[in-house]
Amino acid sequence: xxxxxILAIESxxxxxxxxxxxxxxxxxxxxxxxxxxxxxxxxxxxxxxxSREHLRAIVPVVRAALAQAxxxxxxxxxxxxxxxxxxxxxxxxxxxxxxxxxxxxxIPLIAINHLEGHIxxxxxxxxxxxxxxxxxxxxxxxxxxxxxxxxxxxxxxxxNNDCHPERAKRVEGPAVVLHPDAGASDLASxxxxxxxxxxxxxxxxxxERVGNQExxxxxxxxxxxxxxxxxxxFLARPAHGAWTYTLIGRTVDxxxxxxxxxxxxLLGFGYPGGxxxxxxxxxGNPLAVPFAFSQIKTKLHLAGKTPRTKAxxxxxxxxxxxxxxxxxxxxxxxxxxxxxxxxxxxxxHARAARLFPPQYGHPExxxxxxxxxxxxxxxxxxxxxxxxDCHPERAKRVEGPAVVLQPGAPEPVLSLxxxxxxxxxxxxxxxxxxxxxxxxxxxxxxALALCPQPTLDLIASFQHAVVGDLMKKTFVAAExxxxxxxxxxxxxxxxxxxxxxxxxxxxxxxxxVAFPTLALSTDNAAMIAAAAxxxxxxxxxxxxxxxxxxxxxxxx
Numbered sequence: 001x002x003x004x005x006i007l008a009i010e011s012x013x014x015x016x017x018x019x020x021x022x023x024x025x026x027x028x029x030x031x032x033x034x035x036x037x038x039x040x041x042x043x044x045x046x047x048x049x050x051s052r053e054h055l056r057a058i059v060p061v062v063r064a065a066l067a068q069a070x071x072x073x074x075x076x077x078x079x080x081x082x083x084x085x086x087x088x089x090x091x092x093x094x095x096x097x098x099x100x101x102x103x104x105x106x107i108p109l110i111a112i113n114h115l116e117g118h119i120x121x122x123x124x125x126x127x128x129x130x131x132x133x134x135x136x137x138x139x140x141x142x143x144x145x146x147x148x149x150x151x152x153x154x155x156x157x158x159x160n161n162d163c164h165p166e167r168a169k170r171v172e173g174p175a176v177v178l179h180p181d182a183g184a185s186d187l188a189s190x191x192x193x194x195x196x197x198x199x200x201x202x203x204x205x206x207x208e209r210v211g212n213q214e215x216x217x218x219x220x221x222x223x224x225x226x227x228x229x230x231x232x233x234f235l236a237r238p239a240h241g242a243w244t245y246t247l248i249g250r251t252v253d254x255x256x257x258x259x260x261x262x263x264x265x266l267l268g269f270g271y272p273g274g275x276x277x278x279x280x281x282x283x284g285n286p287l288a289v290p291f292a293f294s295q296i297k298t299k300l301h302l303a304g305k306t307p308r309t310k311a312x313x314x315x316x317x318x319x320x321x322x323x324x325x326x327x328x329x330x331x332x333x334x335x336x337x338x339x340x341x342x343x344x345x346x347x348x349h350a351r352a353a354r355l356f357p358p359q360y361g362h363p364e365x366x367x368x369x370x371x372x373x374x375x376x377x378x379x380x381x382x383x384x385x386x387x388x389d390c391h392p393e394r395a396k397r398v399e400g401p402a403v404v405l406q407p408g409a410p411e412p413v414l415s416l417x418x419x420x421x422x423x424x425x426x427x428x429x430x431x432x433x434x435x436x437x438x439x440x441x442x443x444x445x446x447a448l449a450l451c452p453q454p455t456l457d458l459i460a461s462f463q464h465a466v467v468g469d470l471m472k473k474t475f476v477a478a479e480x481x482x483x484x485x486x487x488x489x490x491x492x493x494x495x496x497x498x499x500x501x502x503x504x505x506x507x508x509x510x511x512x513v514a515f516p517t518l519a520l521s522t523d524n525a526a527m528i529a530a531a532a533x534x535x536x537x538x539x540x541x542x543x544x545x546x547x548x549x550x551x552x553x554x555x556x
Contacts (some may be wrong), residue, residue, distance in 0.1 A: 002073070002077045003022055003023070003077070004022055004023035004077055004425045004533065004536070005020060005021075005022055005028075005069075005071065005075055005076050005077050005078075006020070006021055006022075006024075006078050006079070006080050006110070006529040006532050006536065007019075007062070007065065007066070007076050007078075007079050007529070008020075008021065008080040008081070008095065008112070008157055008525040008526070008532060009058070009062065009079070009080070009081045009082070009098045009525055009528070010082045010096075010114075010116045010117070010523055010524060010525040010527075010528050011058065011082065011083075011084075011090050011091060011094030012082045012084070012085070012087065012090060012091055013045060013050065013084075013086055013087055013092050013228075013229065014032040014034075014035040014036070014038075014039055014045045014050050014090075015032050015033065015034050015035060015052050015522070015523045015524075015525060016032070016035075016053070016057040016058055016061050016094075016181075016201060016525075017030070017031065017032045017033070017523060017524050017525035017528075017530050018030075018031050018058075018061045018062045018064070018525050018527050019031065019108055019524065019525035019526040019528070020065055020066065020068075020069035020076075020440070020529070021124070021529035021530055022070060023532025023533060024040075024120075024124070024532075024534070025124065025127040025128060025131065025477045025530075025533075026128065026131070026283070026528070027066045027128065027248075027526045028068070028069035028071070029062050029064075029068035030065070030066075030071075030519070030524055030525060030526040031064045031065045031068065031097075031112070031312075031525075032061075032522075032523070032524055032525075033053075033057035033061050034340055035050060035053045035059075036210070036272065038050075038053055039271060040270055040271045042271070043261075043270075043385065045087070047087045047088075047089055047090065047381070050087055050089070050090045051087070051089035051090050051092075051093060052294045054090050054093035054094065054201050055093055056224025057492035058094065058097050058551055059097075059174075060455060062097070062101075062244065064409065065525070069090055072156065073101065073104075073105050073529065074105065076105065076107055076542075077107060077108075077536065078102075078107055078109070078110055078532065078536050079098050079101050079102045079105075079107060079108070079109055079110070079155055080098075080100035080109075080110040080111075080112050080449065080529055080531070080532030080535075081094050081095050081099075081109070081110070081111060081112065081281065081465070081528070081546075082094060082095075082110065082112055082113075082114045082117065082239060082528055083095060083111040083546060083547075083548065083549055083552060084113065084114065084548060084549035084550055084551065084552025085113075085115070085229075085543070085550055085551055085552045085553075086114055086229075086548075086550060087550065088316050088548050088550045091320045091548035091549075091550065092547070092548045095546060095547065099544055099546060102394070103369045103544060105366035108523055108536065108539075108541040109307075109534060109542045109544075109546065110532040110540070110541060110542060111542040111546055112528045112531045112532055112535075112537050113531075113552055114197045114523075114528075114552075115230060115232060115234075115529040115554040116227045116243075116245065116531045116554055117226065117530075117531045118227070118230075118489045118490050118516075118527060119223045119234065119236060119243075119245075119487060119489060119531075120528075120531040121282050121489050121516040121521070121524070121526070121527035121532040122137065122223075122487040122488075122489050122514050122515065122520075122521040122528050123487075123530060124520065124526060124527060125513060125514075125517050125520055125528035127301050127514075127530075141451070145247050154179040159176075162193070163468060168316060174282055178220040182455045183212075187347070192407050197478070201240060204252070209247070211471075212484065218238040218483075219238070219484075219485055220235065220236065220237045220238070220483055220485070221233040221235075221236045221482060221483060221485040221486065221489040222234070222235055222236075222248070222474065222477055222478045222483045222485070223235075223236050223245075223486075223488075223489065224470065224474045224486065224487070224488045224489070224490075224491045224493075225489055225490045226255070226256050226257065226470060226488070226489075227255065227256075227257045227259075227490035227492055227503075228255060228257030228258055228261060228272065228491055228492075229255050229257070229258065230250040230251075230255055230490065231250060231255045231256045231326050231470075232247065232249055232250045232251075232554075233247070233248040233249035233250065233255075233324055233473070233474065233477055234246065234248060234525060234554065234555055235248050235481060235483070235555075241534050241537055242534040242535070242537075242538055242556075243534065244556030245554050245556075246555050246556060247474065247553075247554070247555040247556070248320070248321070248324050248477055248481070249316045249320060249321065249324025249325050249326065250317070250320070250321075250326065251325070251326040251327060252296060252317055252325055252326070252327050252330060253327050253328065253329040254327075254328040254329045254332060255328065256326070256466055256470060257274060257490070257491055257492045258328070259328035259331060259332045259439075259466065260272075260273040260274045260277050260492070261273040261274070262332050263277065263332060263335050263459075263462055264276045264277055264340060266326075266336060266337075266348065267339070267344075267348050267351070267458075267459070267473040267492065268336060268347075268348035268349065268350070268351035268352035268355065269351075269352075269354060269355070269447060270355065270442065272491075272494060274491065274494070274495065276444075276447065277459055277462070277463055278495050278496055278497070279444050280444070280447060280448060280451060280456060280459050280460075280494075281459050281460040281462075281463040281464075281497065282457045282460070283448065283460070284288070284453070284455075284456030284457040284458070284460030284461070285453075285456075285457045285460055285461070286395065286460040286461055286463070286464030287461065287464070288454075288457035288458070288460070288461050289338060289457060289458055289461035289462075290461075291461055291462065291464075291465035292329055292465070293330070293331065293465070293469045294330065295323075296325045296327055299501070307343070307475075308488075313519070314375060321480075323473065323476060323477075323480075324473055324476070324477045325470065326470070328466065331462065331465060335458065335462055338458060342454070342456075344455065344529065345456065347452070349451045350450075351447070351451070354446070354450055355442040355446060355450070356446060360392070366444055370546045380476075384478075407501070447490035463495075463497055464497070467495070467497050467498045467501055468490050468501075470498065471498075471501055471502055471505055474486060474488075474502075475505055475509060475511070477508075478511060484510075484511050484512060485511070485512045485513075485514075486506065486511060486512065486513045486514070487513075487514050487515075488502055488503075488513060488514070488515050489516050489520075490516070491521055491522045491523070493516065493521045494518050494521040494522065499515055502515075
């Protein structure tokens with residue numbers, strides 16, 4: 001009898017990931033190569049650069065996943081790969097490599113929708129929590145790959161920089177971050193400030209409210225997939241070990257995570273914007289700026305017209321209930337108008353110049369004529385960034401390599417990648433021949449000191465409005481469909497306020513709500529392997545003609 005081992009590859013956007021999962025319920029390894037440092041200087045993902053980084057990372061990442069799981073290619077029962085939606089070039093890298101491996105090993109190839117993978121991230125977490133079968137990872141680091149970038153004379157040194165031998169392995173350099181699923185206990189150090197204006201009252205520690213719930217038996221669930229590229233509501237129904245999906249609602253323009261990135265850039269913060277907004281919002285009044293979402297009207301002008309994309313053809317917006325449609329371009333514009341009305345643009349430019357000096361690659365920012373003095377607020381209890389500790393009981397990874405939570409600290413220490421990834425920690429030479437010493441990554445402490453209280457209030461109000469809109473429409477949809485179980489997943493699901501408010505509302509309505517672990521919230525391959533397990537059982541395989549589908553739809 002086979003072990004049901006699936007090697008999964010995920011390369012839909014800006015993270016190269018590989019994982020080995022046993023029978024869809026036990027993660028043996030999960031490796032992620034993050035490209036945040038590459039794209040941060042541009043304020044967003046550059047598709048061509050993403051494809052090149054995938055090409056560079058795909059082989060060592062897969063090798064690391066196999067070695068971490070202590071298996072070889074011959075032990076695999078199938079290979080799963082994300083076939084869409086996503087960036088065409090990025091998807092092709094993963095698909096081509098997966099097809100080659102499947103062909104060489106003569107094992108099945110399974111194509112997985114990226115959105116379905118996010119839904120299965122929650123289900124995988126529930127199954128692993130129920131069986132308590134987190135495998136013990138080896139402390140031996142002989143398998144760690146040696147990566148080099150000889151073309152530019154730059155190199156990446158791989159070292160054993162473990163946060164914990166059973167929890168996480170991290171590789172130096174901007175390319176590779178190794179982390180098996182951290183488990184629900186990673187939420188133990190997170191807390192919610194109940195004295196914050198607008199914060200829900202009577203909230204237990206987040207780990208008790210989320211990680212320790214007994215998973216319910218298979219039953220229909222409403223899944224909210226919310227990330228930088230997607231904001232969708234699906235009705236997920238189990239059927240004979242597999243799942244079927246019906247699209248209930250979606251965004252008609254920007255995704256929620258996209259709005260976070262654009263607002264963060266507008267206010268002078270780095271990419272990705274989610275960690276910055278989430279960390280700074282705790283210091284503002286969420287009711288200071290009255291942002292509101294208008295009701296989306298029926299798209300009569302789209303009725304009867306041929307949709308322009310395959311996803312729209314599967315579920316035309318004109319056929320969806322407008323009560324379950326999202327729109328985040330309006331609030332993004334509202335923040336822009338607020339910035340212009342209150343003359344905050346110069347402040348934002350000055351803040352960006354201080355956090356990301358132009359000589360380190362931050363685009364189009366100038367220090368000249370920008371003067372911004374640190375805001376002195378002695379009640380914020382700041383903790384020096386250099387106090388970060390990698391011990392599992394003192395430091396927890398929240399979203400990519402960006403956020404570190406420290407128990408006992410009033411807020412997380414937030415550190416984004418250096419805006420000049422090519423420096424590799426060494427001195428640079430400017431166009432005039434001047435030697436430039438790379439600036440350490442900007443921290444939350446620095447950003448907080450450069451934010452006057454009105455700016456913090458604006459950030460808090462923006463997040464409060466976005467989370468409120470997501471929560472309102474999700475729970476109304478669940479009530480309308482008679483669903484008593486809600487799954488919240490995707491990169492934005494790592495947001496603290498979103499988790500706290502969804503959990504509180506679910507308790508008030510006596511509805512179950514589940515989230516993936518923070519490591520499973522962002523793009524990873526373990527969720528792809530989990531989604532592939534029912535297809536392996538049903539023998540739903542792809543052939544060698546499989547290609548990328550950037551607009552691949554899920555459900556009907």
